[in-house]
Amino acid sequence: MSLLFFLVPFLLLAILLAFKVLLSGKTQLRLPPSPPGLFFLGNLHQLSSLPHRSLLDLSRKYGPVMLIRMGQVPALIVSSADAAQELFKTHDLAISTRPATKAAMKITYGARNISFAPYGERWRQAKKLAVVHLLSPKRVLSMRALRHEEVRRMMERVAAACAGGGRPRGEVELSEVLYEYANATVYHAAAGKETKEGRTAARYRAMIDDGSVLLGGFQVDDAFPALGWLSAITGTDAKLDRIERRIDEFLSGILQEHIERAEQGFNRNEDFVDVLLSLQRDDAGDLGFAEIDIKAITSVSCELWPLNFTRQDLIAAGTDTSFASLEWAMAELVRNPRAMKKLQDEVRQVADGKPMVVEEDVNQMTYLKAVIKEVLRLHAPVPILVPRETMSSFSLQGYHVPAKTRVIVNAWAIARDPKSWEAPEEFKPERFMDNAVDYRGNDFLFIPFGAGRRMCPGINFAMATIQIALANLLYHFNWELPDGLNPVDLDMSEAPGLTTPKKIPLRLIAVPKDPLV
Numbered sequence: 001m002s003l004l005f006f007l008v009p010f011l012l013l014a015i016l017l018a019f020k021v022l023l024s025g026k027t028q029l030r031l032p033p034s035p036p037g038l039f040f041l042g043n044l045h046q047l048s049s050l051p052h053r054s055l056l057d058l059s060r061k062y063g064p065v066m067l068i069r070m071g072q073v074p075a076l077i078v079s080s081a082d083a084a085q086e087l088f089k090t091h092d093l094a095i096s097t098r099p100a101t102k103a104a105m106k107i108t109y110g111a112r113n114i115s116f117a118p119y120g121e122r123w124r125q126a127k128k129l130a131v132v133h134l135l136s137p138k139r140v141l142s143m144r145a146l147r148h149e150e151v152r153r154m155m156e157r158v159a160a161a162c163a164g165g166g167r168p169r170g171e172v173e174l175s176e177v178l179y180e181y182a183n184a185t186v187y188h189a190a191a192g193k194e195t196k197e198g199r200t201a202a203r204y205r206a207m208i209d210d211g212s213v214l215l216g217g218f219q220v221d222d223a224f225p226a227l228g229w230l231s232a233i234t235g236t237d238a239k240l241d242r243i244e245r246r247i248d249e250f251l252s253g254i255l256q257e258h259i260e261r262a263e264q265g266f267n268r269n270e271d272f273v274d275v276l277l278s279l280q281r282d283d284a285g286d287l288g289f290a291e292i293d294i295k296a297i298t299s300v301s302c303e304l305w306p307l308n309f310t311r312q313d314l315i316a317a318g319t320d321t322s323f324a325s326l327e328w329a330m331a332e333l334v335r336n337p338r339a340m341k342k343l344q345d346e347v348r349q350v351a352d353g354k355p356m357v358v359e360e361d362v363n364q365m366t367y368l369k370a371v372i373k374e375v376l377r378l379h380a381p382v383p384i385l386v387p388r389e390t391m392s393s394f395s396l397q398g399y400h401v402p403a404k405t406r407v408i409v410n411a412w413a414i415a416r417d418p419k420s421w422e423a424p425e426e427f428k429p430e431r432f433m434d435n436a437v438d439y440r441g442n443d444f445l446f447i448p449f450g451a452g453r454r455m456c457p458g459i460n461f462a463m464a465t466i467q468i469a470l471a472n473l474l475y476h477f478n479w480e481l482p483d484g485l486n487p488v489d490l491d492m493s494e495a496p497g498l499t500t501p502k503k504i505p506l507r508l509i510a511v512p513k514d515p516l517v
């Protein structure tokens, strides 16, 4: 009895102290504001098929640093330049891994590629290899002949449309033409123009079109990991197995042809596979990588990105991003005849009298570069950057961000924040003529290629592909809207997906400036 008499005050004191510690812990660990969610879905029901737009709406109410729940998965949403700067400058290491999803593991040889590799030595080696040997400014420059060749093919296609051929004279399904160009350029660079079975780009297209096996729906286990077993029942696992086999057959065939050619002494060192094979032979930099890595890294240009969001899309990184940029550029230019004329005047003056614009000419085209920047600002091809995941907890703008949180940066929202941009909804390439803001990951108000360690290594490749195509489209042809459509009435809505091209493909009338030489 007397022992209890002594113990009770101590116990009460201990409980009080425990409460105090808990409460003070809570104030230190202030989580970012969250929109109220539903019991099971979390905030999934608040995300539309264009999540960058829904997230901007939510962030207007809950602030530029928000925590939402996608099913069971917590996700940090960053929507301002300030928050992005702190995130990438102070916490980049902590957010340098990607969430591991089943689809990504399956189609990227267990994440041996670059985009989906978890942070670590393998990813570091693969990325270094891509940056130094495949996508460096020197390598990209050395591939200019292939870009000229693909641009010429594209011009011939447009010229053929101008000649009629069953359609109203000059009417061009421009989105289709631009997609083919972007796809052909990427595949030509990655795996060579042709295999024994035909053009690589065409084979790839047939592979993804055939049965549309690559287009998965929403993957339950991304948002609800505890329900992972469902994918075996719904057939998703079998579908992923099929995709994995097809991609492997395609890449193995390409690799085999390159190996045979090299054994016969025809080592051209022309495309990425040639370069990777010769690096493997020389074992440059102690890479110690095997054929499986060559296949995974070759897919650097044709990487298939599953979107872990409200739906799952599988798309080609190098192709779709360059295609979307070109499509939006042409749409914005026909909607803005003054900018179209200014750019056309520049292009035609610099390349005056030449059979086509070549890359050396592009260096002198300052307005062209401003137009492309403005297109990337208004229509970021990857509007919410490829998701990351926190490896450790940290504090961002005074909020606690726990480990194992998905990180989503809304680059699209940041690039049209009125705090950073004057008249942000307007297409005004001139805004880039007298300021040095660039897309290389140092100006956090404009990050279409991301920032930090996981930033896109394909900037030089993408820019070279986009600039030369746009310059030639404007050099050879004048462009008009069909059916007397008024420029302001052109539909500018976006298609859903990790990249957001136009929802309604662009159809324009091309009028040749001169006969093609």
Ligand code: HEM
Binding pocket: 114, 115, 116, 127, 135, 300, 301, 303, 317, 318, 319, 321, 322, 325, 380, 381, 382, 385, 386, 448, 449, 450, 451, 452, 453, 454, 455, 456, 457, 458, 459, 461, 462
């Ligand atoms: C306009 C064209 C392009 C845009 C806007 C773009 C955008 C992006 C973005 C936003 C990311 C994620 C960055 C981050 O997490 O911070 C990324 C990553 C990546 N991009 Fe691009 N990209 C483009 C073209 C290309 C091309 C042409 C290639 C290759 C030929 C390429 C290869 C990659 C790879 C391999 C990654 C993963 C990097 C890593 O995880 O370390 N991209 N890109």
